[in-house]
Amino acid sequence: MDQKDSATIRVFSLNCWGVRYFSKRCTQRFTMIADMLLKEEHNIILLQEVWSEKDYLFLRKKLASSHSHCHYFKSGVIGSGLAIFSKYRIQDTLLYRYSLNGYPYMAHHGDWFGGKAVGLAILNIGTLTANVYVTHLHAEYSRERDTYLPHRVVQAWELQQFIRHTSAGADMVVLGGDLNMHPQDLGTRLLMSYTGLRDAYAEAEQFDGCDNGLTLILDNPFVSKKMVMPFERGIRIDYILFKVAQTFVLFQITISSQTLVLYFQGSCQADIHCAAMCTTKGSVSGHPLPYSDHEALTAELKLDAHAVPQAGGDFQSKSRHCSGDDVAKLVDILTEARTEVKVGIHCAERMRRTATRMVAMGLALLLLELAIAAVPWLALGAEQAFPHTSFYLLAALCFAILLGTSLLYVFYTMELKSLQGTEDQMRLAVGGLQEKLREFPVAQPGGTQKKPLEELEPNVFCPED
Amino acid sequence: MDQKDSATIRVFSLNCWGVRYFSKRCTQRFTMIADMLLKEEHNIILLQEVWSEKDYLFLRKKLASSHSHCHYFKSGVIGSGLAIFSKYRIQDTLLYRYSLNGYPYMAHHGDWFGGKAVGLAILNIGTLTANVYVTHLHAEYSRERDTYLPHRVVQAWELQQFIRHTSAGADMVVLGGDLNMHPQDLGTRLLMSYTGLRDAYAEAEQFDGCDNGLTLILDNPFVSKKMVMPFERGIRIDYILFKVAQTFVLFQITISSQTLVLYFQGSCQADIHCAAMCTTKGSVSGHPLPYSDHEALTAELKLDAHAVPQAGGDFQSKSRHCSGDDVAKLVDILTEARTEVKVGIHCAERMRRTATRMVAMGLALLLLELAIAAVPWLALGAEQAFPHTSFYLLAALCFAILLGTSLLYVFYTMELKSLQGTEDQMRLAVGGLQEKLREFPVAQPGGTQKKPLEELEPNVFCPED
Numbered sequence: 001m002d003q004k005d006s007a008t009i010r011v012f013s014l015n016c017w018g019v020r021y022f023s024k025r026c027t028q029r030f031t032m033i034a035d036m037l038l039k040e041e042h043n044i045i046l047l048q049e050v051w052s053e054k055d056y057l058f059l060r061k062k063l064a065s066s067h068s069h070c071h072y073f074k075s076g077v078i079g080s081g082l083a084i085f086s087k088y089r090i091q092d093t094l095l096y097r098y099s100l101n102g103y104p105y106m107a108h109h110g111d112w113f114g115g116k117a118v119g120l121a122i123l124n125i126g127t128l129t130a131n132v133y134v135t136h137l138h139a140e141y142s143r144e145r146d147t148y149l150p151h152r153v154v155q156a157w158e159l160q161q162f163i164r165h166t167s168a169g170a171d172m173v174v175l176g177g178d179l180n181m182h183p184q185d186l187g188t189r190l191l192m193s194y195t196g197l198r199d200a201y202a203e204a205e206q207f208d209g210c211d212n213g214l215t216l217i218l219d220n221p222f223v224s225k226k227m228v229m230p231f232e233r234g235i236r237i238d239y240i241l242f243k244v245a246q247t248f249v250l251f252q253i254t255i256s257s258q259t260l261v262l263y264f265q266g267s268c269q270a271d272i273h274c275a276a277m278c279t280t281k282g283s284v285s286g287h288p289l290p291y292s293d294h295e296a297l298t299a300e301l302k303l304d305a306h307a308v309p310q311a312g313g314d315f316q317s318k319s320r321h322c323s324g325d326d327v328a329k330l331v332d333i334l335t336e337a338r339t340e341v342k343v344g345i346h347c348a349e350r351m352r353r354t355a356t357r358m359v360a361m362g363l364a365l366l367l368l369e370l371a372i373a374a375v376p377w378l379a380l381g382a383e384q385a386f387p388h389t390s391f392y393l394l395a396a397l398c399f400a401i402l403l404g405t406s407l408l409y410v411f412y413t414m415e416l417k418s419l420q421g422t423e424d425q426m427r428l429a430v431g432g433l434q435e436k437l438r439e440f441p442v443a444q445p446g447g448t449q450k451k452p453l454e455e456l457e458p459n460v461f462c463p464e465d
Numbered sequence: 466m467d468q469k470d471s472a473t474i475r476v477f478s479l480n481c482w483g484v485r486y487f488s489k490r491c492t493q494r495f496t497m498i499a500d501m502l503l504k505e506e507h508n509i510i511l512l513q514e515v516w517s518e519k520d521y522l523f524l525r526k527k528l529a530s531s532h533s534h535c536h537y538f539k540s541g542v543i544g545s546g547l548a549i550f551s552k553y554r555i556q557d558t559l560l561y562r563y564s565l566n567g568y569p570y571m572a573h574h575g576d577w578f579g580g581k582a583v584g585l586a587i588l589n590i591g592t593l594t595a596n597v598y599v600t601h602l603h604a605e606y607s608r609e610r611d612t613y614l615p616h617r618v619v620q621a622w623e624l625q626q627f628i629r630h631t632s633a634g635a636d637m638v639v640l641g642g643d644l645n646m647h648p649q650d651l652g653t654r655l656l657m658s659y660t661g662l663r664d665a666y667a668e669a670e671q672f673d674g675c676d677n678g679l680t681l682i683l684d685n686p687f688v689s690k691k692m693v694m695p696f697e698r699g700i701r702i703d704y705i706l707f708k709v710a711q712t713f714v715l716f717q718i719t720i721s722s723q724t725l726v727l728y729f730q731g732s733c734q735a736d737i738h739c740a741a742m743c744t745t746k747g748s749v750s751g752h753p754l755p756y757s758d759h760e761a762l763t764a765e766l767k768l769d770a771h772a773v774p775q776a777g778g779d780f781q782s783k784s785r786h787c788s789g790d791d792v793a794k795l796v797d798i799l800t801e802a803r804t805e806v807k808v809g810i811h812c813a814e815r816m817r818r819t820a821t822r823m824v825a826m827g828l829a830l831l832l833l834e835l836a837i838a839a840v841p842w843l844a845l846g847a848e849q850a851f852p853h854t855s856f857y858l859l860a861a862l863c864f865a866i867l868l869g870t871s872l873l874y875v876f877y878t879m880e881l882k883s884l885q886g887t888e889d890q891m892r893l894a895v896g897g898l899q900e901k902l903r904e905f906p907v908a909q910p911g912g913t914q915k916k917p918l919e920e921l922e923p924n925v926f927c928p929e930d
Contacts, residue, residue, distance in 0.1 A: 071893070074886035075564070077878055091897055093890055094626050096561065099540070115879075120630070161559050165585070168634025392857035413542055414580075421539035425558055428536070432556055 007126065008275070009301045011200075012042040013176035013240050015136065015294035017222070018081070019110075020052045024222060025289055030055050032284070033291050034062035037085070041066055042298065044123070045085040046134040046176035049292075051114070056083050069123075073134075076115015082134045082177075088123040095119050096162045099418040100151045102138055104411065111138050111148075118159050120166055125303070131170035133163060135177040137187070140237075143230055150344025152180065153337050154422045156187030160194040161425075167245070172272060172303065173197065175241040178294060183236055186340060189333050193326075197241035200274045200299035209279030212236060215295045219282030222293035240299040244272045271304040324440035331433050338426045345419045352412035355405050362401035369394050472591065473740070474766045476665075477507040478641035478705050480601065480759040482687070483546070484575075485517045489687060490754055495520050497749070498756050499527035502550070506531055507763065509588070510550040511599040511641035511705075514757075516579070521548050534588075538599075541580015547599045547642075553588040560584050561627045564883040565616045567603055569876065576603050576613075583624050585631055590768070596635035598628060600642040602652070605702075608695055615809025617645065618802050619887045621652030625659040626890075632710070637737060637768065638662065640706040643759060648701055651805060654798050658791075662706035665739045665764035674744030677701060680760045684747030687758035705764040709737045736769040789905035796898050803891045810884045817877035820870050827866035834859050 016033060017023045037045055037059075045067065050056050056072045063070070067085040073095045074080065080095065096118050102111035118135035137155045138148050146152075156179075167173050175197060181187045183199070191197065201213040210217055217223060217234030228234050279295045373391060481498060482488045502510055502524070510532065515521050521537045528535070532550040538560045539545065545560065561583050567576035583600035602620045603613050611617075621644075632638045640662060646652045648664070656662065666678040675682055682688060682699030693699050744760045838856060 071889065074882040074889070076882065077875055079882065089897075090893060092626075092630075093893060094630055095564075095886065097564065099560075099562065161557075165557075165559050165631040166633075168631075170633075388853045388857075392853075392861075396857075396861065410542055417539040417541065417544065421560065424536065424539070428555060428558060432554075 007303045009044065009125065009174075009303055010040075010042040011044045011046070011174055011176060011240050011242075011299045011301060012037070012040070012296065013046045013048075013134075013238060014296040015048040015178040015238060015292060016050050016055075017292040017294065018050050018052060018055050020055075026055075029289065029291055030058060032287055032289075034059050036284075036291070037063055038066055040298070041087075043087045044132055044174065044176075046132070047083040047085075048134065048136040048178050049081045050083045051078050051081050053079065059083070059085070071119070071121055073117060073119035075117050077113055078115070080115055080117040080119065081136060082117065082119045084119065084121050084132065084134055086121065086123055086132075088125050088130070090121050091124055091129075092122040093120060094166065096158070098137075098155045098158055099421070100154045100415060102148060102151060105408075109139065109141060116155070118162055120162070122170070125172075128171040128303070129169065130172045130174060131163075131167045133159075133173070133175040133177075135159060135175070135179070137178070137180045139180050147347075149186075150340055150347070150419060152187050153190070153340045154344070154418060156181070156190050157337065157422055157426065160191045163195050163197075167195075170245055172244045173242065174301070176239070176297070178238050180237050186333070186336055190337050192241070193330055193333055195243070197243050198274075200240040200242060200277050200297075200301070201236075204274045204277035204299070206276040207278070209277070210234065210281055210295060213277075213279065215279060215297065216293070217282055217295065220290050220293060220295070221282075222290065227293075238294055238297055240277070240297050242272060242274070242299075242301055273302055274299055275302045276300040324437060327433050327437050327440070331430060331437065334426055334430050334433070338423060338430070341419055341423045341426065345416065345423065348412050348416045348419060352409060352416060355409040355412055358405035359402060359409060362398055362405060365401070366395070366398040369398065472768045474509065474590065474639075474768055475505075475507040476509045476511065476639055476641060476705050476707075476764045476766060477502070477505070477761065478511045478513075478599075478703060479761040480513040480643040480703060480757060481515050481520075482757040482759065483515045483517060483520050485520075491520075494754065494756055495523060497752055497754075499524050501749075501756070502528055503531055505763070506552075508552045509597055509639065509641075511597070512548045512550075513599065513601040513643050514546045515548045516543050516546045518544065524548070524550070536584070536586055538582065538584035540582050542578055543580070545580055545582040545584065546601060547582065547584045549584065549586050549597065549599055551586065551588055551597075553590050553595070555586045556589055556594075557587040558585060559631065561623070563602075563620045563623055564886070565619045565880060567613060567616060570873075574604065574606060581620070583627055585627070587635070590637075593636040593768070594634065595637045595639060596628075596632045598624075598638070598640040598642075600624060600640070600644070602643070602645045604645050612812075614651075615805055615812070615884060617652050618655070618805045619809070619883065621646070621655050622802065622887055622891065625656045628660050628662070632660075635710055637709045638707065639766070641704070641762070643703050645702050651798070651801055655802050657706070658795055658798055660708070662708050663739075665705040665707060665742050665762075665766070666701075669739045669742035669764070671741040672743070674742070675699065675746055675760060678742075678744065680744060680762065681758070682747055682760065685755050685758060685760070686747075687755065692758075703759055703762055705742070705762050707737060707739070707764075707766055738767050739764055740767045741765040789902060792898050792902050792905070796895060796902065799891055799895050799898070803888060803895070806884055806888050806891065810881065810888065813877050813881045813884060817874060817881065820874040820877055823870035824867060824874060827863055827870060830866070831860070831863040834863065 014033070016030070018026055018030065020026055023029075045063075047059075050059070050072070053072065053074075060070055060072075063085055067087055069086040069088065069090045071084050071090055071093050072079075073082040073084075073093070075095060075097055080097075084090070098116055098118070101114070101116045102109060104112045106112065114136075116136055116138065118133055121132045121134075123130045123132055137159070138152050140146050140148065140152070163173065163175065173195075179188065179191075183202075192199070201207065207213070210219075211233070213236050214234035215236050215238035216228055218225065218228060218232075219234075223234070277297070277299045279297050280291065281295070283290055369391070479498070481495070483491055483495065485491055488494075510528075512524075515524070515537070518537065518539075525535055525537075528550055532552055534551045534553065534555045536549050536555055536558050537544075538547040538549075538558070540560060540562055545562075549555070563581055563583075566579070566581045567574060569577045571577065579601075581601055581603065583598055586597045586599075588595045588597055602624070603617050605611050605613065605617070628638065628640065638660075644653065644656075648667075657664070666672065672678070675684075676698070678701050679699035680701050680703035681693055683690065683693060683697075684699075688699070742762070742764045744762050745756065746760070748755055834856070
């Protein structure tokens with residue numbers, strides 16, 4: 001009765017480093033990328049840092065024959081940089097802009113101008129619905145003094161929220177992109193444990209690529225030692241993550257005085273695993289330069305779809321957020337994240353206070369100048385007036401200070417609102433989790449709480465008497 | 466076998482007009498609102514324009530005994546103004562900021578500074594999950610020359626997208642707020658036909674309120690004739706909309722060589738209808754002034770939940786997007802919306818070109834001034850130099866022009882990106898709908914296409930031979 005459907009989905013992800021007139025050999029590299037993509041024929045291509053629409057249009061033209069469905073996510077001044085090319089029909093798209101993304105005055109870091117976001121494309125893979133997400137989080141410029149950590153934690157929080165809330169109707173979820181976070185970083189743990197996404201690198205049956213799955217390596221000529229410090233060989237910050245829908249639906253029906261209890265997984269059951277994964281290793285054979293400063297990732301996901309869902313089955317092993325330990329772990333991660341966000345709130349408040357003081361100082365300076373200028377004007381007999389040049393220069397300085405610091409005040413207020421909003425949401429989430437935790441039987445330290453799993457007994461067909 | 470669960474959910478929505486130091490009698494009105502809410506004991510309270518957090522905290526304190534769950538959505542400089550109070554536990558929240566929301570230089574309209582958004586709160590109502598949305602769209606300042614129409618259409622598009630993509634896991638959906646759109650406006654049609662939300666006013670079995678459900682009326686002393694022009698008595702722009710989950714899931718199972726075909730509606734079937742609705746009518750008995758310039762809305766939603774889903778049933782009457790006519794209607798609305806967005810793109814492009822010209826003019830003026838100033842400096846013999854005061858004033862003017870127009874250029878670029886992004890998404894949606902339309906049999910003009918509904922035959926239990 002089962003119509004078993006097996007498919008291999010090849011997912012590709014690359015941060016293209018496509019800043020025109022700034023990134024080295026940009027045009028040449030995009031030609032190389034297009035040729036490779038045309039040859040490799042991946043099913044889903046997720047690109048980041050395609051900052052110029054011209055480069056996107058170039059890729060679209062080149063890949064028209066192989067990938068007829070594509071979408072470029074527009075956002076901010078220079079765009080979100082996110083693009084998706086697909087062999088499957090794109091049914092719908094949605095973009096979510098992160099509420100925090102660095103500081104405009106840190107122009108040399110440039111993140112603020114990028115309008116970073118997460119893009120969602122809903123694809124039809126046969127009878128299944130796949131939610132494919134592509135994103136790029138704020139860069140980490142210093143491992144020791146990472147001033148952007150609260151911003152990245154907020155982004156990771158918003159990313160997991162967006163994925164969770166939009167994927168309820170999906171049969172499978174794929175996320176690809178440059179997360180700018182190491183595998184054990186707070187944001188990665190927050191994202192993975194909340195969404196239940198699985199790491200293609202960690203689960204791949206076969207792997208061919210850099211040691212430890214590194215994606216920003218010193219062997220790449222575009223990468224400097226400073227970019228990966230204090231790590232000697234490189235870092236892993238690009239990911240392909242995936243999962244199948246894991247909503248359990250319990251149905252109980254009575255047919256001719258017999259009770260049937262059924263458990264279904266999502267709207268259409270599917271099994272997924274990562275058969276193989278590979279990354280580029282700094283250089284590309286036959287080419288003088290690599291595709292980008294990041295390594296390219298390819299994951300081969302094997303999907304076993306059952307057109308008809310199977311009752312019971314091995315759902316127990318895949319059931320998530322069911323054990324008390326899992327919930328306790330989530331509470332720990334959330335507490336850590338809240339601390340980071342609170343540090344951010346503290347910093348933003350301090351900066352806003354400084355901005356307020358600067359506004360006051362600018363005003364005082366202006367008043368002082370006006371007073372000095374007014375003295376000779378009032379004392380009509382005085383011969384020497386305030387020198388014109390100095391007067392205008394000082395006035396211009398005062399206005400510049402007032403304008404700049406007022407803008408900073410507004411900016412820090414917005415930052416504060418976003419951070420406080422996230423903290424509110426996290427507090428709500430911790431409250432909910434703690435309530436859930438109380439429902440579990442007294443914790444056996446180190447042991448997994450079985451109760452909720454036992455409640456979900458598999459596929460029972462029992463006569464009523 | 467069915468555990469029938471019936472509940473009445475009283476939903477309240479009000480645009481509070483809470484601009485401190487600007488809105489009339491703000492503090493007094495918030496006290497009135499708090500007293501009324503405490504007395505009325507609505508289940509869900511959706512407020513807009515609570516711009517000051519102090520007012521929210523005041524309401525939270527007053528309603529602590531009656532509504533223990535609440536959330537204030539923080540966004541932008543002065544906040545999103547959105548708040549929710551609930552008798553049900555708030556499980557999770559999410560905020561989506563609209564990508565377009567007026568112009569910063571239209572400071573007297575003030576919408577841009579509001580950071581308008583849609584807030585989502587996920588509530589547990591018994592065994593059901595309710596997605597409750599609260600929003601406030603850009604105001605319409607002139608019916609004849611509505612320059613903000615493309616922005617409002619983009620907001621309506623983003624609102625329906627956000628609701629559709631986040632409500633797949635919900636059993637019921639409620640949206641309350643000030644949409645700033647009339648019932649037959651393009652944005653309202655776009656929102657309602659795409660999401661399938663039903664209008665509480667239109668469906669209410671009993672209604673007590675202003676004629677035609679008006680929510681901004683001349684009888685309200687805070688409302689001027691200009692605000693509702695060219696309509697004589699008032700306009701209807703505030704809504705409470707609702708629906709139950711309508712995902713059909715088809716299951717087919719074999720039990721002891723018998724085939725069972727079942728159709729389920731959502732994860733947990735529920736029926737909903739609006740038993741009663743009422744609005745305030747300009748004044749409040751026993752008080753010298755109304756709660757706000759908008760009228761307050763209360764809808765009584767009757768929810769019949771079945772803990773166990775019923776197979777078959779009356780899904781046919783509720784089935785959405787099934788007929789060719791429905792799809793054709795959606796295509797028409799989308800085409801109209803695309804036209805509006807294209808008008809917006811055209812305007813934004815024209816404004817950006819004007820900004821470019823202004824930047825060029827500012828630069829030319831600066832160069833001219835420098836040239837004039839350089840002449841006496843070069844011709845050393847000249848006696849009369851450029852007068853200092855004029856020089857500095859002119860230079861300041863040039864810099865102000867350059868700064869202002871550059872900012873405008875950046876702003877229009879961002880506006881253009883958002884509009885183009887929406888147009889891309891709409892084009893994708895029209896393409897998908899047209900494909901769906903082709904799947905239907907040749908259209909019988911005026912007649913509803915029955916095929917897909919007939920395919921969904923109710924609850925069949927048939928032996929295999």
